Amino acid sequence: MLLFDSGVGGLTVLDEVRKLLPDAPIIYASDNAGLPYGSKTEAQVAARVSGLLGRMTERYHPRLVCIACNTASTIALGMVREVLEVPIVGTVPAIKPAAAMTKTGVIGLLGTEATIRQAYVDRLEHEFAADKLLLRYGAPSLVEAAEAKLRGEPFDCAAITEAAEALRAMPGGDRIDTVVLACTHFPLLHEELSRAFGPEVTFVHGAQGIARQIARLTAGQEWSRQVLDRALFTGRGNVLEAYRAMLARYGLLGVERF
């Protein structure tokens, strides 16, 4: 199975997939040459994602592709499903479970700048949270913070506090009790986000639901691992070395360029 993200965010989905399907061979693809997707236009993201997934599925013939990225999914899921024959599972903001959990009726949504402006998010809000207040905030610097954290480098905690303060400062923001982490990178900063928002806030993201959906779609299929699970990176330069030890902790023992 192929898991695709612009960077290391999709590892939060990989973690949950492993729990349900430990024998499923994984190729994890990071389009780090295109990172960050959040500051790109819809056309740029759609072109990269469909082009890369087309070439990757042709080369590796995965049984299933998971777009483990909210930005790519909310922009390009429909288009990619139309052009590829393989089943595609997307990652979209967990507004539905958040709406079921909130007691105050006020939900914060942290995503990339591109994700929070998508009509896909408007539709989820309309369908599942029409009677709630959904406050959206684009937090691009959290993507870089998560990448740095996984490289074992110091990262900017001030950006995390700023994101929490910005949501709190919006009208009604003082009543936020549930925050949707609408970017797969953000659960990697769970501890720091919990500190910034305080103990009364619950975080919701889609990784477990996505893993369950993948398990449902592949139910009854036999999995066997012939080669080591690996990570593909589209970027050049020696940055891959910085990620190698962390990737091994996720069971991704091979690291290649695509």
Ligand code: DGL
């Ligand atoms: N991990 C991606 C997401 O879920 C986006 C990060 C980025 O490339 O900006 O939205």
